[in-house]
Amino acid sequence: MTSRLAVEGLGHRHAGSGTWALRDLTLAVEPGQVLAVVGPSGSGKTTLLRLVCGLLRPTEGRVLLDGVDAAAVPPERRPVAMVFQGYALFPHLTVRDNIAFGLAVRRVPRAQRRARVDEVAATLRVDGLLDRLPVELSGGERQRVALARALVRDPRVFCLDEPLSSLDPVLRVEARRALSALLRADGRSAVYVTHDQAEATTVGDQVAVLREGQLEQVATPRELYARPATSFVARFVGTPPMSLLPAAALDVPARADVLVGVRAEDVHVGAGKPYVVREVEEHGHEQLLALDVGGIDLVARVPLVMNVRVGETVLAQVNPVRIRLYDGATGRLLP
Amino acid sequence: MTGYRAGLRWLLLPWLLGTLLLVVGPALITAGFAFTRYDALSPPQLAGFAVFRDLWSDVEFRRALVSTLVIVALAVPLRVGGGLLLALLLHRRRRLDAATRAAAYAPSVVPDVAIALVWLWVVNPVYGPIGLITSAFGAGIGAVLLDPAGARLTVVAISVLSLGEGFLVLLAARRELPQPLYDLARTEGAGVLTEFRLVTLPLLAPVLGLLTARDLVVSLQVVMVPTLLLTNGGPLGATKTLPLLAYERGFRELELGDGAAIALLLTLLTGLVVAVQFRLLRRWNRAVAT
Amino acid sequence: MTRGAGTAVRVVLLVVLLLPAALIVTGSLRRLGLPAPSGLELLPADPSLSSYRDLAQRVPVGLLLRNSLVVTGIAVPLTLLVASWAGFALTQLGERQRRFALGAAITLLLVPLPMLWVARFVLYLRLGLLDTLVPLIAPALAATTPFTVLLAYRAFRRIPATQWEAARLEGASAWQTWRRIGLPQVKATTTAIAAIAFVFHWGNYLDALLYAQYEDVRTLPVGLAELIELDASDQPVVFAAAVLLALPALLGLLVVQRTLLSTTDRAAADMD
Structure with missing residues (x-):
């Protein structure tokens, strides 16, 4: 089976500055799958989207849509729809005209246009807003209108650039659920860009982590959490992220420059060696303790009932089976 | 991709072609004509630098050069300074500001022929306002436009009154200066003058520089038609600026080569002043920065 | 400076600038044939439109007006299109092309007009366009002044670039994006450009003087300039x-006043 979307050795260099925004990227998205792309700002996420939808031309490598090289296909003819950061709704057009814009410029007959807009608007529950202007909408409504505008052309691939970033936290959870279902419906695929790793791991079937234009790792959320391929991913993914400590500090038998990665839940408090508690952070039913290990924090997840205060000494040990070892020089996961 | 970008180029094309055909092309071709003698009837004859040698020994040209320098030297500082003063005075949203802004800009939209018609009345010694005011003090004036100094001052006054373009540019520039800088200056106890010297002037300097350069051209342009109609360059060539002389030679006497040569000299002179001015501005910028 | 002093300065400025204008308007209403007033006369005792009737007898106002309207009627829309298209394209062309074009526009502001006269004359002569209205309309092809292009560029640049990209992904051509997305969002600036173009072409005497002196193509400024030779006793006619x-140019000023000169300039340009 050919992938819905694949990029091979994809790279893009800024014409002006000559710096690479994206370099040698190879990824694939299968039908019905969502690929979440996550990374700090400047990591090349948005550049990837713009290459996929055709707003930018690759400097090297290819974009394949259903197995076909898209280089010769102009953006408006790619089966790709984009939801821009901030949504880019046209402020002077009503919701109906915003959704119908693509149909109008393609000279789709008026009756057909109306029918299609009504259908899509109903799907996204914006059918009551069709005569309003974007300024009269709430953030969540704007997001749904932007999705409707993308959906109206019946794309095979959705490109979404931070689709939830302008929503408040409560709306965000609800919108994320609705989005998850919509993006996978009818065998569609999506590339979902966000800077929020928690959002990426909830939405994506696969998550790609980018850093300075390079792919650090692409994996399922579970794999990404359990086996971060690099120390960068280890520090970036998970709440809290992995603690990374020199092997010697934890008495792990390894080369001196090896870093040991430990998830907070793999630190057992109550037995082992004594450590001073540097910080306590409560999270609902649990709390996170930062233990001082030779000046570096080792974060442990413990139940709220355990009564610990800053400055106290507790006994703790790490589960030796669940630790990950990283090469101190390259940051790569050691086998 | 190509479709949309090609479309953008098509949209840019009319302006590029129009500019090439009507501005860049003519400027280059006029520079070529400057080295010829041409009367529009027989083909142009190459004369080389002889045209310029003749101009240099031409008393009328020398007088025009002096008149131009005098008028520009008086008009440009007054125009730019006046525009700056008005922009700083009227940039806020206060009562009467909108009306005063419009009034200050108004002379710049009045067609230059109408300006000439109005000034005909203004300088009339019998019932023009200047005549009325001076005679109320028992002094009275003669025919202003027949006196070389009076005529020159009239031309300068006309130029200064049409400072609208510069005023507009400075108004926009002043509004883009960040308010926090002024708030900061206030909290540091800076007075109006200190604020002007340390905040406004340095930040507006690039705009002022460009505007002064442009004004070398515009200050002469806006008085061209009124001068032509009011004094025709007189008396005794006191108001015959280089543009006026270029028009006279080229289009009244059909010495198009001469007209082109005068235009070229005017352009070179402008370019020279602009170059010197920008060099000074850069040095001043460095001095302020360090 | 205190508030009171500031207001006083404004009032003085307004009076200095508006009083002559008022005197000219009322002066034009003075009945013809009366001796000149002996002092400042704010309003003639017996206002009449006789000076305007007299004016219509001295110059062919109908013909002049028709020519002026033809020139502005073509040149203003043409300027709008040329400037708006160029400004729009400049927001989206590559960095290098944009820098070049904007730099050129600013450099062109520094070229003295006489530098264009001789070659334009020869151009119109060769094309057989001397003594037609074409030389009066032609400047619109170059957007009348580079200022209009710079204004249009500034207005379009305020619209987020993602809107152009969104339109383009939806299949809109550059022209459709300009027409349906760009233009409706910069109405205030478009009106200001129209006003600037109108003011220039309505009052354009110089180009007529140089290239179009034939009786039938005289425009209003050309026809009225002939009144300069008038006898002083005909002051009301002048x-x-x-x-x-x-008057029409001052109406244009009202348009500019509401956009370019207004304190809500930026807000207005964003909103409409």
Whole structure:
């Protein structure tokens, strides 16, 4: 089976500055799958989207849509729809005209246009807003209108650039659920860009982590959490992220420059060696303790009932089976 | 991709072609004509630098050069300074500001022929306002436009009154200066003058520089038609600026080569002043920065 | 400076600038044939439109007006299109092309007009366009002044670039994006450009003087300039001519006043 979307050795260099925004990227998205792309700002996420939808031309490598090289296909003819950061709704057009814009410029007959807009608007529950202007909408409504505008052309691939970033936290959870279902419906695929790793791991079937234009790792959320391929991913993914400590500090038998990665839940408090508690952070039913290990924090997840205060000494040990070892020089996961 | 970008180029094309055909092309071709003698009837004859040698020994040209320098030297500082003063005075949203802004800009939209018609009345010694005011003090004036100094001052006054373009540019520039800088200056106890010297002037300097350069051209342009109609360059060539002389030679006497040569000299002179001015501005910028 | 002093300065400025204008308008209403007033006369005792009637007898106002309207009627829309298209394209072309074009526009502001006269004359002569209205309309092809292009560019640049990209992904051509997305969002600036173009072409005497002196193609400024030779006792007629010529341009000023000169300039340009 050919992938819905694949990029091979994809790279893009800024014409002006000559710096690479994206370099040698190879990824694939299968039908019905969502690929979440996550990374700090400047990591090349948005550049990837713009290459996929055709707003930018690759400097090297290819974009394949259903197995076909898209280089010769102009953006408006790619089966790709984009939801821009901030949504880019046209402020002077009503919701109906915003959704119908693509149909109008393609000279789709008026009756057909109306029918299609009504259908899509109903799907996204914006059918009551069709005569309003974007300024009269709430953030969540704007997001749904932007999705409707993308959906109206019946794309095979959705490109979404931070689709939830302008929503408040409560709306965000609800919108994320609705989005998850919509993006996978009818065998569609999506590339979902966000800077929020928690959002990426909830939405994506696969998550790609980018850093300075390079792919650090692409994996399922579970794999990404359990086996971060690099120390960068280890520090970036998970709440809290992995603690990374020199092997010697934890008495792990390894080369001196090896870093040991430990998830907070793999630190057992109550037995082992004594450590001073540097910080306590409560999270609902649990709390996170930062233990001082030779000046570096080792974060442990413990139940709220355990009564610990800053400055106290507790006994703790790490589960030796669940630790990950990283090469101190390259940051790569050691086998 | 190509479709949309090609479309953008098509949209840019009319302006590029129009500019090439009507501005860049003519400027280059006029520079070529400057080295010829041409009367529009027989083909142009190459004369080389002889045209310029003749101009240099031409008393009328020398007088025009002096008149131009005098008028520009008086008009440009007054125009730019006046525009700056008005922009700083009227940039806020206060009562009467909108009306005063419009009034200050108004002379710049009045067609230059109408300006000439109005000034005909203004300088009339019998019932023009200047005549009325001076005679109320028992002094009275003669025919202003027949006196070389009076005529020159009239031309300068006309130029200064049409400072609208510069005023507009400075108004926009002043509004883009960040308010926090002024708030900061206030909290540091800076007075109006200190604020002007340390905040406004340095930040507006690039705009002022460009505007002064442009004004070398515009200050002469806006008085061209009124001068032509009011004094025709007189008396005794006191108001015959280089543009006026270029028009006279080229289009009244059909010495198009001469007209082109005068235009070229005017352009070179402008370019020279602009170059010197920008060099000074850069040095001043460095001095302020360090 | 205190508030009171500031207001006083404004009032003085307003009076200095507006009083002459008022005197000219009222002066044009003075009945013809009366001796000149002996002092400042704010309003003639017996206002009449006789000076305007007299003006219509001295110059062919109908013909002049028709020519002026033809020139502005073509040149203003043409300027709008040329400037708006160029400004729009400049927001989206590559960095290098944009820098070049904007730099050129600013450099062109520094070229003295006489530098263009001789070659333009020869151009129109060769094309057989001397003594037609074409030389009066032609400047619109170059957007009348580079200022209009810079204004249009600034207005379009305020619209987020993602809107152009969104339109383009939806299949809109550059022209459709300009027409349906760009233009409706910069109405205030478009009106200001139209006003600037109108003011220039309505009052354009110089180009007529240089290239179009034939009787039938005279425009209003050309026809009224002939009144300069008038006898001084016909002052009301001179005033009438000035009013006739200045009034439409001053109406143009009202348009500019509401956008370019207004404190809500940026907000207005964003909103409409």
